[in-house]
Amino acid sequence: MKYMENIKLQVAMVLMLEVVALILLVALGMGDIAFALVIILVVNATLVLWILYTVQNEKENRSIDISRILGKEAKGALEYGQVGILTYNDQYEVTWVSNFLLERDIQLVGKKVTAFIKQVEELFQGDRDTVIGTYNKRVYEVSRKDQAHVLFIRDITSYNELKANYEKESLVVGMIHMDNYSDIQAFEDETTLTNINLNLRQPIVDWAKDHQIVIRRLRSDRFFLVLNEEIFKKILDEKFDILTYVRKKAAEIDVNITLSMSFARGHTELRELDTMVNDLLELAQSRGGDQVAVKESGDDVKYYGGKSEATSTRSRVRVRVMAQAIKEIVMESGNIFISGHKEMDFDCMGANLAISSMVQSYGKKAYIVSKSGGIESHLQEAMNYYDAHLSERHIFISEDEALKLMRKNDLLIVADYHNPSQSNAPKLIDKSERVIVIDHHRRGPDFVKKPILVYLESSASSTCELLSELIAYQPGKSNISEVEATIMYLGILVDTNRFKMRTGFRTFEACAQLKKWGVDPIEAESLLKESYDEFESKIKVLKYSKMVNDNLIVSCVDDSEVLTRSLMSIGADSMLSVKNVEASFVVGRIDETHVAISARSKGVVNVQVIMEAMQGGGHFTAAAVQRENMTTDELCEELYEALKKYLDEEDLVYESNLA
Template identity: 35%
Template sequence: MAFFTLKEITEDTNEYISDLSYRIKRGEQESLIKMPIGILFLSEKDEIEWINPYLQKYFGKNEVLGKKIADVDEELASLIKENYKKKGPLEVAWGEHRFQMLIQTDIHAVYLMDITRYAEIEQHDQNTGMVVGQIFLDNYDEVTQTMTDKKVSNLSNYVTNELSNWARRFKMYLKRVDDDHFFVVAYTGVLKQLEDEKFKILDRIRERTSKQNFPLTLSIGIAYEDDNLAALARLAQSNLDLALGRGGDQVVVKTPNGQARFYGGKTNPMEKRTRVRARMISQALQELMSQADQVFVMGHKQPDMDSVGACLGIRRIAAMNKKKCWIVLDKDNLHSDVQRLMEELEQYPDIKGKIISTEEALEKTTEQSLLIMVDHSKPSISASKELYTKLINRVMVIDHHRRGEEFPENPVLVYIEPYASSTCELITEMFEYQSKESEPINKIEATAMLTGIIVDTRSFSLRTGTRTFDAASYLRSVGADSVIAQHFMKENADSFLQRNHLIDRVEFIGDHIALCAGEANKVYDPVTAAQAADALLTVSGVEASFVITQRRDGKIGISARSNGKVNVQVVMERLGGGGHLSNAATQLENVLVNEAREQLLDILKKEN
């Protein structure tokens, strides 16, 4: 009895397993044929051995079995070839559809899942994110203050109409909130279109108003990728402040955690600083000094004459306000002109004794100390990053370069004027508002500051305004010696030969750009590279020059110069540097000279 029962159970089990195996096998076969995933089997010779009905639909009624995949569809064949050895599913575009592709190389099988609908939903979601913008008319007050009411009204109407038409064209909401301030709301899909055309509205308004002899420029701050509208509005205002800090006439686009993207900034910023602002900054500086127990001032790494001259100027202003001031300087890494200045300072022990190293500065600092950064606003290029970190909440910035994305976190006072020729010019103006009873600036300080102005303006040929000549005139009146200034700027024989060697390696990119790269394993002085870039700019027809060299610290340096028609600052920012529209530079790590040259050429090609 037990035997028959066991036999019956065994037969039932075998029948069940057989039926289940059949159903599984049939399910596998049915799924291969009917499921919404394209399946393709290829031979060793890339011939189509089998294709399921779902994928056959994409080929229509064409017979494909036995044919090479390249003969049937070159695009699909190319996709398979490109991704054959890649692991995991990949998203690819084939024809008008998007697919997830998976390739099993051991059996030469290709699986294609059509995700076009999901991609469209994702794209729609990406294109409908909220974008908030703040638009500011940079120089509206300056332009309109001498105009009649009728002309002001006409200009205002023109700008409003231009911006309204622009907003209508891109389906944006635009609201005027003040005479010189607009608010705009759009979608992320529109932002991509605006970036693709590089915000042509800037050029249009500038060019049209210039023809009417009332040149007006715009600055725009744009923010996106945040669900909080209030946070977006604040970020848009912050981006607008960054655009204005860089000189205006440009757009800054930035997400809460992303890097800023810059558009425009093609023209030299118009001078907007006034004597009133210089006096207010001077008074604010005096107040900060009075609250501090001591002052530290530092320029950027490998300081030039403008940087060191500015430090000497601040030290003198501190002395006029009866405050001890220390100049933080790396004496082992100085340009030849600064070295000559240091030699002259041997005759001025009071000044010489105030020049200290980073280590000495860190020992002297207290919570009441004030740090002044001059001729730069990027903490990463400060003479002492450690000192900046220690006094991070007691930092003032005085600079004439356009502000970059990197900036002190919480500065107590900022004086950035991109319209000024040099930092020495800005600081020279402050002497007018110091106590007349104090000991005035002396000969060597005045000469160093005058040299800083001469170097940065290339002997008063670039970025030179009436205020520049006023500053130079003041420095001459208090004892600046032009003969000593020329002595500081003289180059030695090695530097002269090195500069000519660089110039001899020049190549011309198009009709207006000169580029030269130094020898791969030869170290060049950064000053020599800058002088070579200056010299190339004197060649007829050259509007911009770039010099690429190996530096002593192993980095690759690029010095860029222009006559104002090419914005070399934007080019250098693409490579992590910065500067002015006509004077900029960058330093690259872990690359060779030739690789840096190729990177620069790629950027120049995109910019043009």
């Protein structure tokens, strides 16, 4: 605006000169007023012409400046492409705007650039080159040119509307599976099946129709869904309330039925969506059912629900089939390598020993990878105690030794985990071309790549329970010793917190089988006894405990204390004995650089969901997370936020449109 200020100053000076000239004429006796007026009119006319010339010249100069910045061709292209331009000074005041803005009645000259769109501030304060905002109900995209006081403005209202409509209409495919329905259908009477159809199956169809979802029955317990992104966002906002409805109605008619659901989004290839939705449904079921698995192409899998514990879905026929399949693969393989997870516990080692004994009974050589990744302290004491016996029957090696020994036709069996990052031999997993997975944890998004066989039963109390059944169905005499049976029994004992959690009739059948193999329960209990130092440390853990929300208890141990993982687990289990407590969490430092959380639940609160929200994992009733370069206070704050979010979501129950 400097040129306008100059014009005003010059006009004022000329007017002053005219007044002075008029006074002089009168004072000198040259009082011909008509003559004086003529002179003034001539001067004024000259002044007007000069001002018009100055303004035009200034515009041309500024146009020349814009052309110099952009280049004449680029300037013409921007005008042809309906791109607006504005310039501003060092005080961020608009000095000039192009016709693009004037035609839209956007008067900005003399105002701050932020008077147009507030988001423009981000162009000058951050690293962004482009912002989007709304002015007079239209959407504009504003870009800044480096090293020049110029902003480019594009009206993207129509594009924005098209994009929004496209996103709303994007295809989403889904699947619904009625967990346990096929088993109930095979054994229940017609009255029960009629109640299921009226109270569970028909409401699923009605729910879909109420939300304008296309639903088709694939078989008696499975439905295929077709919907768009707008409908999906609506049922997401409703927290997939059909899950809660079916769970409650099933309880009312006394049947054990829940829903597993999956939704695949964000891909234009129908075949790809079909593959995604089937894989997601398998994920939801392998994690115990009663939940929804959602994946947008290129993004991670997200889970919703999971509010009930997994129920046993494996039959004796399935166990027998799995046992036979494992035998056939073992017989076709060379040497057998068995890998556990980091910080091996009783369940992991018991499963490893069982697998080693089983494959040796087929005449195959087995190697247990246990000399890398760490071993839990109580297990290490037991291994030392039984060292002479176990060393005669099994070969224990490190990951490096296994890498040197493994050949192309060899087989790797991973037990008690399925996430490669949790392995005590991750390089071995990468090298092996033939892998079998045997696990009891709910399946997560990270899984061993291309296994030739997966036996994952999240309803089982432990991997030792699964191995007890598998070995019992192997042809010929079992090769499990009393020591191995005792360690397997300890695996079940620890994972069920002495049969207080995750215990079904199959668990006791497995223990009965272990008893036949010579388990010594008294010796097993003595191996779990705490030392005085451990007892004292457990008291320290409990000292820091605090109640949260009247049914949760959290112990944030001082950052100066270093705890073992087993001690954290024992502390979490102990806190569950407090009246009305449904879940417990112990937060503590496990070494100089790592802090961790051990979480336990009685089966009402899903600690797996809470830990997964913090990039951890585990099971419905037992989960954990580990972090690096954090303090326990920082991890505690993060835990409190995760608990708050979980509790807020639990309080949201949507049933109004299903009643």
